[in-house]
Amino acid sequence: MKVAIFMGSKSDEATVRPCAELLANLGIPYVWTITSAHRTPERTERLVRELEAQGVAVFICAAGMAAHLAGAVAARTIKPVIGIPVAASPLSGMDALLATVQMPPGFPVATVALDTAGARNAAWLAAQILALTDPDLAARLHEARRTMAAQVESDAAALQ
């Protein structure tokens, strides 16, 4: 297990699924579970401790509303923490974005975009962090970028 994906509620599942799928496609072992900074603070603390002991190197946390999950995890580990703000209230995610990104100095949360775009980038960023010490994964990421560039070229050609 290299990556832990936490989400605050079952209701975040569809938003977070692209993150898990991308990690799987990149061949990165991950664990994906539900835990809440507010509803299950002890579970969150225990999971961070146990998963870190099992070798998790990056934590990804998705939450909506007063989204304190990523911050609560960042308070308990020096491993990189990536936060996905989820639009889950009438404030359209601005609440979660600010709660996730505005961490006090010393406890960074690498905050990605809202919702599924952010979920995908959370996986890419976790992969890039792991690729620092994994040349095979780095090669897969370079290949993925070549594929994305080729797609733009072929889409542009098809547009003529």
Ligand code: RP5
């Ligand atoms: C957050 O509150 C969760 O991450 C979710 O995005 C939001 C709403 O949770 P539910 O009331 O749907 O469980 O804690």
